[in-house]
Every structure is written in C-alpha cells, then in structure tokens.
Amino acid sequence: MANDQIGDLKDFTEKIAPKKATPEAPVARIGVQNDLTEHIAPKPKSNQRGYRRPRTTAKKPQTVEAVTHPAVDAVAPAPAAAAKPAAQKPKRQHSAPKKTQPQPNATQAQGAVQQPAKAADTKNKRGKRTATPQKKTPVRIIPLGGLHEIGKNMTVIECGNDMFIVDCGLAFPDEEMLGVDLVIPDFSYVEKNKEKLRGIVLTHGHEDHIGGLPFLLKSVNAPVYSSRLTLGLVEGKLKEHGLLGKVQLNVVQPRDTIKLGCMAVEFIHVNHSIPDALAVAIHTPAGIIVMTGDFKIDSTPIEGDIIDLARFGELGNRGVLALLMDSTNAAKPGMTMSERKVGESFSNLFQRAQDKRIIIASFASNIHRIQQIVDYAVKYKRKVAVSGRSMINVVAKATELGYLKIPEGILVEIEGINRYRPDQLVIITTGSQGEPMSALTRMAMSDHRKVTVNPNDFIIISASPIPGNEKLVNRVINELLKLGAEVIYEKMYEVHVSGHACQEELKMILGLVKPKFFIPAHGEYLHLKKNADLAVAMGVDRKNILITEIGKVIELDGVDMKVIGTVPAGRVMVDGLGVGDVGSIVLRDRKHLAEDGLIIVVTAIDGQTGEIVAGPDVVSRGFVYVREAEDMMAQTRKIAKKAVETCMANNTHEWGNIKNKIKDDVGDYLWQVTKRTPMILPVIQEI
C-alpha cells in the first residue's frame, strides 16, 4: 500500500538522517561501529544493539502517521512537483530530474532549501492520499549470480547515482571445467560503475557469498559491512590475496542500519548453518526491499537467538515493496530441523562408538556443528584433533573470535594422536563432500600422513552431499568400508540438518513480510519455481512474481516491477593466478586433450630450399600406447612427410598452410584406423 510505504519512508528518513546532507555513506571502522549507529539513528530510544523502532510507532496505523508528518510528502511527490526540488538543488550535477526524493535526509533537522518545496507538497497532496499509488524514484535490482545455479551469489542494488552490492560469492567448477579452480561472477558492470559504488554488504561467511570478494576488491574498493564472524573469515581471504589493510571492514550488529548513498541497509538476525548470518532490509525511496539471504528458522539454535521474526513482521506491517528469498529448500515440505537434533544423534552415536576412535567429517564453516562435537567429546572424555586446512583455519578463527568454545586441554595436535587410545579421540575433518584432495578422501585412500583408517574407527559423515557430489561421497564411503571402518552417513541417521528453510518456514516469512513483489533467489530453476508457487499460495499476485536471470536489470518504482535491460553477467573462471583468461576456447582444448589426447608432429625444414632436414618425428601423449602402435606411428610419420613434400611441390611455403595440410592428412589417417580425433599439433622448425 502506498500510504504504508510513505509512512515507512518517513520513518526511515528520521532514522538515517545525518546532521548534514552528506551524499556519501558515513565512514566507520571496526570498533567505531557504535558511533555510526548513533550517527544514523539519533532519534529513537535505542538499545545498545542499534536502533529499534519505538513500539508505539510500529503499532500506530500508518495513515495517521503519514498525515501528521509533513516530511512524508517530500518523499512521494507528484511527478510535476518532483522536478522542482531537483532543479533548485545542484547537489549532484548529473542527477536526472526524476531523482529527487532520495534525499530522505530532508527532515526537520536541516535543509532550508528543501523546506518550501515540501510545504507546497503537503498542501497540494493532502486530498490525494487515497488515490492510486504514485511512482517514485526507481530502484534497480541486478542479480549477477545465484539464480539458476547454486553458488556465486551477488546482487547489485542501484538507485540514482548510488549503488551497493549484496554478497560476492564463488562457485565450484563442474566437471566440464577442466583444471578450473573456481568460478566467480562477471564484475564488469560494477567495475564500469565503480564511482557509484557506496559499499559491499555481506549476509554471511559461506564461500558462495564471500568467496569472490577478494577478486572484486582487486579492481574496485569500497567499504565492506557485515557481522564479526563473516568479516573475520573475509580477513583471512584478504590476507591471502595481499589486500589486508587496503579495505575498510565495518562490523555491524543485527538491527543496525547503515546509510549507503540515498539508500539505507538494515541488518536482521537469521538462523543458518554458520553463525552471525544476516538478512537485509533495504530502505529505498521506492520502498523497502527485503533480502533474506540464506536462512532457516531454528527455534532452538546452538548459540544466539531464533531468527528475528518480529522484525520481519514489523517491516511487513509497514509495507514491503519486494522480497528476495532463499529458494534452496523450496521443494521440501515441512520445517528444517533444529541444529540441536544433530546433537541428539551425536549423543547416541558417541555411546554406540564405545571404544572405537571417532572421525567426523563436516563443513568447516558449520561452527555450531563443531561446537556440538566438541561438547560431546568433553562429555565422553575424548580429546579432539582437527584435520584439513579449511577446518584448521576456521577452528582457529572461530576460537579466536569467541564463536567456538573449546575447554583447555581438549584440543590435541593431529601429529600427537598416537599417544591416545582410540576411545580417547575424536577427529574432526574436512571432506564431507568427498572432495578429491580433502583429508577424509586421503584417509579413505590410505594416503593421509597421520590417520590410518582401520576397523577400530567409527566414522560419521555429518553433511548431505551437495547435488552432483553423490558419486564422490559414495566412493569415499566404499573405500572407508573396505578398510573395515564403521561408517554412518546422513541417509542412515540424522547426522545432518540443512541450513536452509523448507516450505513451512518460507511461508511463514512470506506471511510476515507480505511483499507486494516477490523474486525467488538462491537456487536452480526448479527451486525458484517452487518458491514462486509458495508465494502465490500465500497470496502474492502471480503477475507480481518474477523468476529472473543473472544480468537482468529489474526496476521497481513503487508501482510496477519490470525488467528494463541487461548487463554483462556470467561465469569467470579462475585457474591458479589467472582470472578470466580461461575461456570457452581454452576449455574446449582441455576437453579435447582430456578425451582424445595429443599428437605432436615435429619437422625441421631448410629455410632456403624448403627441403625436410630432419623428421618428421611424431610424439604422442594420452592417445595410444606407442610401443603397441609402432606401425601406426611409422605410418603417421610417412603421411606427415608426404604432406610437407606435397606442399613444397605445389610451391606452398606458408607455414600455416603446411601445418593445416599435416593436421588434415594425419587426422584423416588416424580417424580411419582408430576412430579417434586426437589434437594434432604440427611444429615446423626452420634451419
């Protein structure tokens, strides 16, 4: 409803209004966050965590509130009135006439220039308030990753001359991408518009939300805002990339609000499979946009509170323009179980393990899971050793920041595990996805330096395979079983719960937020579609739901939602130190080499006469075992020689042509005798 949104914006105006009309976001560093919070939330009775709306305001009917505050009208001018203040106010030279009301700082605090315009608005529009909703300064949502895929989540939010980014994740390569280490979003749109970039907001510390950040920060710089743990994990990445100290990291608390240009971002506590996860409510001139990020509703979390449902409800009552919601588990009915459920299973399994050594594989970032393992280890008088690089890193970081509480004397070095009896040990390891280089896989392949799996091992895989990883996980389980170990995995026992909301939880958020427009996010098409259906079932108008793609520019003006264009988006592959230098041609070559192997034909030619001086020699790799195919190799040499001689006889001295002739003739022959198409690489040396 228009009035709700008006009331809401007014409110937002008061809260974020700085004392001066500064177009830029206030600057804050770790440790001075409170200053920032106070700065942008001067008015309400706030608690230490940030601002909280006074109850009375939240409960008051929106219409009443709207009428009583003249400032309200300033943010919803009629198109004609809209042009006026823009002309009067040379605040930003290039601002379009439409971009007027993003000056939500126009409150009673300041802004003499704006006052007359505002007063006029108030008068003119008082009678109009119940009329059809007015279009407002549009806000644009541009997803650059995370749609029709799992991974590399990234969304650009843009309004007038300001933009910011929510999340900057990576994806892992699929099996087609040979040799590729990771995949990041295409940043070119952000790079091209970097002077507009006011900040980067991160919802939580999973790789699919922060993994691309160091690559982005190499070409643009902007302050980063997130929770303490998320930034702690980001810090580690920046260090690896030599960026530490060059980027401003700002810690935020749930219910804090930061100002990013003409928009403000409010952080909301959610439950997920990593601590300190946040949703965001973006307050824009066009209305409120809520992005859930990854979330679930855990009423008995291991640490901290249940997701801040109250805040989602408050925003819903004020009127939410659009909701972008996690779709990962949208196809799953019911509720995701509490993380605590896993603890109950652990308790049973620790008893069942009796005098065996326990090895548990889990996601390194699932700190609550690790905490539970530690707690049961303490209870059952076992020591804990940690294996796997990412597990060691996260345990160290989370302990340092106080997210993981390990009693003194419990943690032992993996080098020293032989000093303990099997029933005195729990080993926490990476490799729950069967990743080939991970610690658990190495244990399974008898390739781990410190851990030799034997029938005295009780192994728990505390994760479910991410789609696509099932084969890898099964291979590891098979090998562990062959070594005589007992293996417990998800299908047998409740040793894992998801970090994402199932249908009933998604419906609850839809019911609380009551968005006008809905954009399913975070998932493949089948997940997005299911989430869209849920929204329809919850009363969202189907024509107000958009299943979109990365690179689409979605514009919301408070009245309509439409796709108004596209920007470059896609997958940028990272291989070693190279970013984006592996493209489709390189991949095609790698695939070709992997599938059919390589034949190199080396010939030395006299530069003057064009006669063959040496060779041709034929070298093959990954094609046939040469010793068993000597005849074929000899024949290949003959054909190559003939090809060169034919070229010379025809007066063809262009090397490119000679090479093509060799490729064609040798290729034809090899196809005839083997029905294979190796890559053929002719090399000509001039002597």
Ligand SMILES: [Zn+2]
């Ligand atoms: Zn996540």
Ligand SMILES: [Zn+2]
């Ligand atoms: Zn995610």
